[in-house]
Amino acid sequence: MFGKKDKKQKPKVARRKTAASAGPVRNEEPLSFYVALDNELDGDLKGNINVLVAGRFMGMIDVSGLVWIARTGEVDGTIKCDDFRLEGTVKGIVIAKNVADIIDDHNSQAEVSADRTWKDGAFPPPPPPTDLADGKTQE
Numbered sequence: 001m002f003g004k005k006d007k008k009q010k011p012k013v014a015r016r017k018t019a020a021s022a023g024p025v026r027n028e029e030p031l032s033f034y035v036a037l038d039n040e041l042d043g044d045l046k047g048n049i050n051v052l053v054a055g056r057f058m059g060m061i062d063v064s065g066l067v068w069i070a071r072t073g074e075v076d077g078t079i080k081c082d083d084f085r086l087e088g089t090v091k092g093i094v095i096a097k098n099v100a101d102i103i104d105d106h107n108s109q110a111e112v113s114a115d116r117t118w119k120d121g122a123f124p125p126p127p128p129p130t131d132l133a134d135g136k137t138q139e
Helices: none
Strands: 031-035 040-047 050-053 056-063 066-069 074-086 089-102 109-119
Parallel strands (some): 040 056, 074 089
């Protein structure tokens, strides 16, 4: 009707960039869970969501999204996520599938494991490749 073709439109799907081409905050999904300043939560959080902690969270966060610990945020427990940004305090274990962006002046006592680690939003330079046969650096 009115000159438009009757085509079915595909629904728009939010897509995430790949780890190789992305910055430290990659998940394009909207913020789904927020622990506000001066709030304290205890429990487990799971889902396909992004999380921002500006208050205190105790327990386990297991999400397929971004977990951002703000400067005022504190987490005591385990964090499993796709991407992670640390500005505040974490006591426990962090396992990020893709990128962990860690700010220099964070106050953390956490064991962090990630595919790639950022420092203040920039990758540290990789070491030069070495020849396995003689151990010399390749140019």
